Amino acid sequence: MWTVSASLIPAMLLSIYVFGLRGLLITLVSMISCMAVEAISQKALGRPVSVSDGSAALTGILMAFVIPPGVPYWLPIVGAVAAIFINKELMGGLGFNIWNPALVGRALLMAAFPVYMTAAWIPPIDWSKSAVDVYISGGLDAVSTATPLQVLKQYGLSAFTQQFGNLSTVYQNFFIGIKPGCIGETSALLILAGGLFMMIRGIITWHIPVSTIATVAVLSWIFGGETWFSGQPLVHVLSGGLMLGAFYMATDYVTSPTQKAAQIVFGIGVGALTLLIRLKGGYPEGVAYSILLMNCLTPSLEEWFRPKRFALPKQAPVAATK
Amino acid sequence: MKEIIKITISLTAICVAAALILGAVFAKTEDVRKKNQEKIKEETIQGLLGFGHGKKAPEDLKIFPVQRYVVSEPKATLLGYLVPLKDKGYALVTVDLAGKPLKAIPLKADAAKIADAGTRDAAVKEALPKDAKATYADTVYVANLGDKRLGYVVPGVTQGFKTFVNLMVSLNPDFTVTGIEITKSEEDPGLGDEIKRDYFKNQFKGKTLEILKTLKVVKEPLPTDYLVALDPSKSKATQDQIGQISEKHLKDDIYALTGATISSRAVTNGVKETVRKFVYRFGILADVMKQENVQAAF
Amino acid sequence: MNRNVTLLWNGLIPENPIFRLALSLCPAVAVTTSVKNGLYLGIAVIFVQVLSSCTVSIFKSLIHPRIRIPAYVIVIALWVSVIDMVLSAYDPHTYEKIELFIKLIVVFAIIISRLELFASKEPLVPSFFDGLGMGIGFTFGLCLVSAIREFFGLGQIFGQDIVDLKFLVMILPAGGFFVIGFVMATFNWIEYKITGKIPASGGGH
């Protein structure tokens, strides 16, 4: 787990460059509160304390990465209780949770404090101007802004290019990560790098991320435009939390299927639901909810794709440990 | 066999007894229900006109409903306004779509008949030629204080975030908005649902026809001093101070609710549309009544 | 007299319809977004329960055992319709918010189960107290859940602002499920502390 956390460090560094120290502080609060909640609840439930395995820390980091940088500092603590205590420890601890803890935290915060979670976006720091002030104040007094997906959803593609520049600039900026958004989901490049690192180390396989991203790309090309087959797939692939979700959250081995075929179905499901919510749903971004919804299906997918030859009587899912 | 008959009889008896009791209760409660519904509507209207919340409506406050019907005759479509007359009667004033007056048809009906939707529709149908079909559209309310015009209350509807938002706008005789009320909505709690809050609704207070024409929704944060004036119950500012602050922000656009721009825009558009339609129609109606010499009660 | 008090107490805590018998859970989540709604529905249920219990208890000798269930359903539906009409006439404001659930009292399992288990065998007075106890227990459950949800979710109690922090998820469905789960667990825990064993929580409907 600590290896996974380590692969997120480059994205964290870029986030400090883009949003100031605030992003780092919120990530730290989130990480520490997740570890604390885990330790306290394990003590209270009379289980061995397993904070040092790093899973709670990873949950904390990922949860901070999918919330806006402008939220109050206490917010992640509430999310941590939902993510770790309700979603994980009550269900029997690591290995038994059905839903991805970081995303449960996010979904709960979204439902509980919608104003913070939909409006606390801050624009990237303009380093050519008052960089130092903003850096120190952590972007606190920066005005809130709209995320690319919010602009795209509410005002359409022309307003989108007006605000973020023509498409080639957009692709460049979004790929590197200079855009308003959640703390850690800004840079497609660094997340891709982290994902590749995990694949090389054998922590994740390509099935889920590739099928998720490919589905979003193809479907956004077909349905994303004014007419059919005229969408801008790259806008959808590079915006929002798709990269982070596909590489780090959909691949969580407790809450996603283990069979390869099931993983591809899972990925396609995540991609399709994401685009459904983005284009037709009530929220501008749908990655978190689509992963949570597919998590509901994981136990069934696991069963449907269980190889027939080795069909065994129902048995306990082996808690994955690393 | 005997048992079956016995069972059937007793079940029938139970059903009949239940139906009788229900019928009796229905007869008792139905009138009260209708009356209470009327009362709620009246309270909303009075509240919009500035009465209620401890301020009792004066004796000489009179509220006249004016119903609008869309009349489709075989050859043309027209509008019919059901206007209460000075001498206690009612008249159906018909206007063509371009706003030209057609005629005023006296109606055989009394206040009780007009108040109930079913009997009112029948009365309107009776007054019209046989081949015409009249569909009820909406009701606006004209309020007088004694003989002086106090204002108007106009219902409107707009598409909110998920479902329709029903609202009511009150106007003074110069068609300046004096208040709005959300009568029915299903927006998300904590986000769009905040349209029901005073600090949002009161932003519309004092917007004149001129300002309304170009009114927009802006995503800037609400100025803190303005908030004091918008939600007077939460601050200790005096009436004068509130007046000054409101004056200062009179020409401001509507500040969107945080995280609920769509709902804010929906209400703003709804208010604009409602007022625009009402002013247009009421102008025509007033002209027509003058030309046709209809002595309206208001 | 003593037995009647026991019957009342029985409905309130040891056989609380919501937390112990786990009957009629739907309204427990649905209407408990504010104490006012919870209280209203609770009172409506008290009325229906008491009136149906009394009706069945009085006429039990006339009801043929083979049409027992349909007869009970008609009795309940009768009183529900009456309450429905009365509430819609005299308090339309509150009625609007819980309209569906007032009508759905017909299928609340708690009511018919009390008729079947108690009122059909006992005389009028104990039936009255049993119905009253169950109704009060139900109301208590609704009020407890709704107080928690209203306080944390809206920062209000009975519509009065108390604190300015709104934890909105509490008034959403998800929050309702969480609160009931936790309250039930608390009841289990208290019972464990008193009796030393964990009760098997009720299931069924």
Place this chain on the structure above:
Amino acid sequence: MNICRFAMKAAWVFLLLLVIASPVIAETAGSGAFKKDKEIEISFGIPVDESWAKNTNNFSVFEKPDPDIKVAVESVELDSRRVTAVLKFKESLNLSSEYVVEAKDVSSEGKVLGSREFFVKKGQFQILFGLLLAAMLIENFVFTKYLGLCIFFGVSQKKETAVGMGITFTLVMVLSAIISWALYTYVLRALHLDFLKIIVFIGTVAIFVQAVDTILRKVNPYLFKKLGVYLVLITTNCIILAVPLLNADRNYGAFESLIFGLGAGVGFAIAMFLMASVREKLELARVPATFKGLPIAFVVTGLFALAFLGFSGLSIF
């Protein structure tokens, strides 16, 4: 397994009926369609003159209840065959209301053919599909309307029973929704007996369930053995009464009632299935003792509700 196949067949028949019926339901003559929120498409059936069509003054467009207030047409575009015209508007239209387009003195090959009216509203198929999706996912009866919880918690321990219950329930639901609709429309409303609603609906459901029980017992004992257990439970499920009540409340027509019932039933079945698959996994987990059983089931349902929030505000058309 037989049940599943049976249900699949029933589902296909339903879908087929829907597809066949949809063009019939949708008005075809003299109707137009919304293209986007600022465009209306109308079809004349014959080629019209371009010079006539390009003149925006020839079209007057209004919302049905407001015939005196016209919506300004910005421009008109004809397709290459000059048969269909697309009217473009400056302001977005209200897609949930009905618009009327009046084309004055339609001119074809120089001949004036007189005026024509087009009625534009959301297609019936779209409305029905939206309703189905809403009842199934967006406003899932279990996760957002909190109905049917007793059965939901009681029967969702095993996946097989959950699926059986779900299928039986959906079938009964659809049929009783239709019957209740007919009773409400043709008997209760016609005779002004609205206040007997509750008693009549519960009676209908009870009689209907009893009838299915009896018929199934005679006709298909195998299926009865599989489904009979659930039939008794269904009568006490609140959804089965809530659907007719909501249908009556919202003045749904026959098709709408049917689709609403279908959506409610399928939504309930989905919820049961998901819950059962999770509960099977949970049985092996070390859940704290005080939370075992119903409390943890409630918490899990809460988490489902949280995930299903993702569907909120979804509108396909």
